[in-house]
Amino acid sequence: MRSPIGRAIGLGSAKEGVQHWWAQRLTAIALVPLCLWFVASIIAIVGADLETVQNWIGQPLPAILLVLLLVATFYHLSLGLVVVVEDYVHTELAKLGLVIAVRLLSFGFAVAGIFAVLSIALGSAS
Amino acid sequence: MRSADRPLSPHLQIYRWQLTSVMSILHRATGIALSAGTILLVWWLVAAASGPEAFEGAQDFLGSWIGLLLLFGWTVSLFYHLCNGVRHLVWDTGHALDLESTYLGGWVVAGATAALTLVAWIAGIARWVS
Numbered sequence: 001m002r003s004p005i006g007r008a009i010g011l012g013s014a015k016e017g018v019q020h021w022w023a024q025r026l027t028a029i030a031l032v033p034l035c036l037w038f039v040a041s042i043i044a045i046v047g048a049d050l051e052t053v054q055n056w057i058g059q060p061l062p063a064i065l066l067v068l069l070l071v072a073t074f075y076h077l078s079l080g081l082v083v084v085v086e087d088y089v090h091t092e093l094a095k096l097g098l099v100i101a102v103r104l105l106s107f108g109f110a111v112a113g114i115f116a117v118l119s120i121a122l123g124s125a126s
Numbered sequence: 127m128r129s130a131d132r133p134l135s136p137h138l139q140i141y142r143w144q145l146t147s148v149m150s151i152l153h154r155a156t157g158i159a160l161s162a163g164t165i166l167l168v169w170w171l172v173a174a175a176s177g178p179e180a181f182e183g184a185q186d187f188l189g190s191w192i193g194l195l196l197l198f199g200w201t202v203s204l205f206y207h208l209c210n211g212v213r214h215l216v217w218d219t220g221h222a223l224d225l226e227s228t229y230l231g232g233w234v235v236a237g238a239t240a241a242l243t244l245v246a247w248i249a250g251i252a253r254w255v256s
Contacts, residue, residue, distance in 0.1 A: 025218060028211050035208055039201070039246055046253040050181045053174050066171075077161040084158065109168050116171035 020079060027076035034069045054120050063121035067114050074110035078102055145232045153210045156203035163200045198247070205242040209235040 045056055056062055081102045089095040166188075173184035187193045213231045216222050222231055 025215065028215060032208060032212065035204060039204070043246060043250045043253055046250050050174065050178055053181070057171075057174065070168075073164060077157070077164065080157050081161055084154065109164060113164075113168040113171050116168070116175040119175045 024076065024079045027072045027079070030068070030072045031076060034065060034072060037065060038069055057117055057120045058123070060121075063117055066117045070110055070113040070117070074106045074113075078106035081106070146228050149210060149232050149235065153207060153214075156207040156210075159199065159203045160207055163196070163203070166196065166200070198243075201246055202239065202243050205246075206235070206239045209238045209242070 041056070041062065045053060048056075057066065082099055085095060085098045085102060089098055170184050170188070173180040188197060213222075213235055216231070222228065
């Protein structure tokens, strides 16, 4: 049972969700070509030494695509894992703790990955 | 009867699985596995930025049998989640939602996952030995 105004605004009882749904789809679409490119690129440098790997990451296009891959991946996985936590964890405190852990860890790992790529690309890696 | 002793429904011992529900569960399972796998990716990138010693450590782990097993599981999970994700995106447009299409799409995803994994590993091993 929804009022005409509720139907028009498109809000359910949760008052949110469209943003989550849309961000999940947007990152999913971005990740299709990015993941295929990444797997193909890794296959091309299987067994390569550090210098070759650094040279590959250091080029503009791979560096840009790697940063985009990291952003889209960690955004997508934090959205997904939060839903998993909300579905299976029913104790409020544990749920809150896990949601905070997912959010902070995915943000932290994303920053670590992006920093690594940039430090190689901008020439400060040893 | 305490609530923990109550019989479960569906009765899992005699429950007949369907392709559609198994694929739905696998989508979530591979999503969680891939999330864990990103730790490996970030470790490898940070190692490459840190220098020869750290990089060698990461490469040695990835080249060990447990590392290769993880990489294989990661490849299967990635291709499955990717293909089934595209199936989900098609559903989001309102298409292919009837029973016949969901089963057909399911088998296409299973076949594509196997084919992409096989191609990736054959190409990777060919690259490795050359």
